[in-house]
Amino acid sequence: MWRTYRRAVEILQAVIVTGLPFLDINGESALRFDIPTLKLHVFGSVLWMQEFYLILAATLFFLLFIGFVTITLGRVWCGWFCPQTVLLDLSESIASVAKKKQRQNWQKLILIPLSALVSVTLICYFVPPAETLRTLFVAPTITAFFLVLWLLVYLELAFLGRGFCISICPYAMLQNLMFDKDTLVIEYDVSRDATCMKCDACVKVCPVGIDIKKGLSSACIACAECIDACRSMTEKKGMLPFPNYRGRVLRPKTYWLGGATTVAAIALLLLLWSRPPVDFLVIRDNASLPPDLNRYSYTIHNNGGKQLALELSSSDNVTLIGEHTLSLQPFSAFHGSILVKSNGKLEHLHLKISGNGIVINRETGFL
Ligand code: SF4
Numbered sequence: 001m002w003r004t005y006r007r008a009v010e011i012l013q014a015v016i017v018t019g020l021p022f023l024d025i026n027g028e029s030a031l032r033f034d035i036p037t038l039k040l041h042v043f044g045s046v047l048w049m050q051e052f053y054l055i056l057a058a059t060l061f062f063l064l065f066i067g068f069v070t071i072t073l074g075r076v077w078c079g080w081f082c083p084q085t086v087l088l089d090l091s092e093s094i095a096s097v098a099k100k101k102q103r104q105n106w107q108k109l110i111l112i113p114l115s116a117l118v119s120v121t122l123i124c125y126f127v128p129p130a131e132t133l134r135t136l137f138v139a140p141t142i143t144a145f146f147l148v149l150w151l152l153v154y155l156e157l158a159f160l161g162r163g164f165c166i167s168i169c170p171y172a173m174l175q176n177l178m179f180d181k182d183t184l185v186i187e188y189d190v191s192r193d194a195t196c197m198k199c200d201a202c203v204k205v206c207p208v209g210i211d212i213k214k215g216l217s218s219a220c221i222a223c224a225e226c227i228d229a230c231r232s233m234t235e236k237k238g239m240l241p242f243p244n245y246r247g248r249v250l251r252p253k254t255y256w257l258g259g260a261t262t263v264a265a266i267a268l269l270l271l272l273w274s275r276p277p278v279d280f281l282v283i284r285d286n287a288s289l290p291p292d293l294n295r296y297s298y299t300i301h302n303n304g305g306k307q308l309a310l311e312l313s314s315s316d317n318v319t320l321i322g323e324h325t326l327s328l329q330p331f332s333a334f335h336g337s338i339l340v341k342s343n344g345k346l347e348h349l350h351l352k353i354s355g356n357g358i359v360i361n362r363e364t365g366f367l
């Protein structure tokens with residue numbers, strides 16, 4: 001029973017994780033970090049790396065969410081959502097059509113194209129997918145990344161496999177520290193030990209090779225395979241499986257941690273929604289120029305998915321020398337500079353960008 005649910009969740013996870021960079025929203029990947037411009041495309045919006053407060057709010061939400069899920073639902077991530085578990089489970093499922101003795105070799109073969117797909121997907125989280133596919137065997141950097149990632153992912157999955165969860169994964173080690181007596185775990189019912197058939201079906205099916213009858217193990221990834229295996233034996237005798245989920249999900253800790261996570265999520269959403277569609281920053285340059293002349297550098301961020309045509313102007317008695325009319329691509333930044341000649345006495349300069357229903361004024365010094 002649990003295996004059917006897990007496979008459904010795993011296939012969904014694989015489709016989402018592989019599909020996100022390819023899913024087009026407002027002309028960009030649904031989720032992708034663009035390295036050259038240091039911006040994160042996220043579901044039709046863009047986060048610039050200089051927006052530290054948003055990155056901080058997102059990190060805070062993420063940490064609270066991880067804590068909340070781990071403390072209440074235990075290793076649900078490991079057994080149901082972790083990409084490593086998903087890839088190994090799916091390749092095992094496909095390999096199960098082969099004869100028992102050949103399954104391991106089949107799985108290693110199946111992991112070759114799967115690892116290549118993982119490698120391409122990983123690159124697409126940083127380079128536009130169309131560019132990745134077009135240049136995969138043309139651009140030396142992309143080709144090198146693709147081949148190295150492919151090899152590393154393949155070696156890790158095919159030869160380290162579940163050993164990674166037990167020996168290397170830092171999240172697995174952290175989880176053990178976060179558990180309390182009510183955290184959801186899969187546990188053997190010791191009180192019914194006398195009726196256990198000692199058939200070891202639960203041990204044979206365990207992907208990390210532990211014996212759940214010996215008690216809780218930090219290596220257990222909560223995949224629930226032992227519950228299904230035991231049920232297939234106990235069902236015939238009208239008994240419940242001996243290993244099963246044990247824990248108390250709804251308890252005070254769940255409510256206050258869930259509440260804190262919800263508050264962090266709402267704060268993050270409010271911060272995202274309250275962002276202006278366009279940011280305009282101006283600074284005066286330190287340049288040796290005649291007294292009536294100042295130079296200013298400015299940056300305009302287009303946070304939206306529409307192309308903008310903006311006009312740079314000033315309400316002061318000045319002459320702007322430089323480009324006034326600016327065209328901004330969706331989710332792009334424009335860095336420019338302009339010379340400002342004062343036509344009278346001036347202490348403060350007022351610069352304005354306007355167009356497409358946007359008006360932003362900035363005041364800065366004039367020396
Ligand atoms: S003990 Fe059971 S739940 Fe834990 S890893 Fe083994 S099969 Fe999965």
Ligand code: SF4
Nearest residue numbers: 196198199200202230
């Ligand atoms: S599969 Fe069930 S009945 Fe068989 S040994 Fe394991 S716990 Fe006992």
